[in-house]
Amino acid sequence: MPELARTPVRMCVGCKATTTSPILVRHIEQQSGPGCSIYACPACAPDYMSPNEAFSALFDHTLGCEQCSLPSPAEPCPTGHTLVRVHTAALRRIA
Known part of the structure; x- marks a missing residue:
């Protein structure tokens, strides 16, 4: 039986819309119990990430x-392309 790839769907922390290309912008650790991950859509992600965080996410993605x-x-994959745009937008935000 072939494996079916699932498209990730997450809610954006900024606009509250669901997105099929979520970007991890924060991971919150807990003292006890599981932590939680905060996601943003590609349009909102630069508002929640510094250029260094965006570059780190792009680098980690590229390795895998x-x-x-x-x-x-x-041509990079869709996620790689999105992370390049997020990094560029984060750089423009601080310029």
């Missing part, structure tokens, strides 16, 4: 993504 880790990818 077969398409984005090519020496000179013709």
